Amino acid sequence: MIARAARLQAPRGAIAVDGVELREPSPGEVLVRMEACGICHSDLFVAAQERLAVTPLTLGHEGIGRIESLGPGVTGWTAGDRVGMTFLATTCGTCELCRSGRERFCAKQTNFGFSLHGALTEYAIAPAAGLVRVPTNVEAAALAPMCCAGWTAFGAVREAGLQAGQTVALFGGLGHLALAVARSKGLRVAVADVSEAKLEMARAAGAEITAAGESAGRILQKEHGGVDAAIVLTGSAAAIPQAFKALKRLGTLVLVGVSLSQYELPLVDTVVKGLQIRGSYLGPKEDLESVFALASAGSLQPHVECHEIGKTPELLEQMKRGEILGRAVIRF
Numbered sequence: 001m002i003a004r005a006a007r008l009q010a011p012r013g014a015i016a017v018d019g020v021e022l023r024e025p026s027p028g029e030v031l032v033r034m035e036a037c038g039i040c041h042s043d044l045f046v047a048a049q050e051r052l053a054v055t056p057l058t059l060g061h062e063g064i065g066r067i068e069s070l071g072p073g074v075t076g077w078t079a080g081d082r083v084g085m086t087f088l089a090t091t092c093g094t095c096e097l098c099r100s101g102r103e104r105f106c107a108k109q110t111n112f113g114f115s116l117h118g119a120l121t122e123y124a125i126a127p128a129a130g131l132v133r134v135p136t137n138v139e140a141a142a143l144a145p146m147c148c149a150g151w152t153a154f155g156a157v158r159e160a161g162l163q164a165g166q167t168v169a170l171f172g173g174l175g176h177l178a179l180a181v182a183r184s185k186g187l188r189v190a191v192a193d194v195s196e197a198k199l200e201m202a203r204a205a206g207a208e209i210t211a212a213g214e215s216a217g218r219i220l221q222k223e224h225g226g227v228d229a230a231i232v233l234t235g236s237a238a239a240i241p242q243a244f245k246a247l248k249r250l251g252t253l254v255l256v257g258v259s260l261s262q263y264e265l266p267l268v269d270t271v272v273k274g275l276q277i278r279g280s281y282l283g284p285k286e287d288l289e290s291v292f293a294l295a296s297a298g299s300l301q302p303h304v305e306c307h308e309i310g311k312t313p314e315l316l317e318q319m320k321r322g323e324i325l326g327r328a329v330i331r332f
């Protein structure tokens, strides 16, 4: 059988949608008929890597599907089960990080759509150990972004460490999901973005404050008294100095978006204002369960635009140019 897949042809190469001959699942693997897969900025990050473990590589780490068949020795799953494929596939399970619920930092992790073939395909073959259970009462296209964007946004808001009533500023990217998570925790939300359309969307979704990208830091500091935490969700490094400027004393800067660029840290302000700077990558498995529970209850609804798989290369180009509002999802 042939399955259509969106594949990166070589490191830093072209992304093309082509037909791939399917093999049988090996021991420990399952065959998943994908229902939907979100497209993520991290797909661009993967496509920009100088080296990759496999090419051509099927991209995609926001996958929702149903198990079609099981390879030998798979337990705990049956055909027809609905599953999710996230960026975090398997981990070693034995290191100190794995044993303390921080398996996302395991040095021996594998990742769908990066070191393993991903979910941007009609049929995916995946290690059963890398799959997660997902709700069955939500449409696949609305659930797909939870596997990465929702999980990431939830973890980042938690890393900000704020109490209800405090103010968090969100810079770009997964803003609309982080906004919903932050509001569910009773936080005041400021949204900064270069796109006026995104700011308008944020106001409609309940952001108390919005600020235009290039002067957002100064506006948030001078006109609104600064923020308790700033979360940089975009991979555009230009947002970091703005987020930094927006912080109150003892504020926290949470970095989520990845890019290959650098940022020069202002040392005086960091020290005398007692600022904290932390990176946030996905979250513990309990966060993912919370995100799916919120989605299942209808309190976390991503803005989704659905497309067919043939549009993937074009969508990634649009994403590079910042033209996608909300999340683009491929529906199979």
Ligand SMILES: [Zn+2]
Binding pocket: 040, 041, 042, 043, 061, 087, 148, 149
């Ligand atoms: Zn992602």
Ligand SMILES: [Zn+2]
Binding pocket: 091, 092, 093, 094, 095, 096, 097, 098, 103, 106, 107, 108
């Ligand atoms: Zn480990």
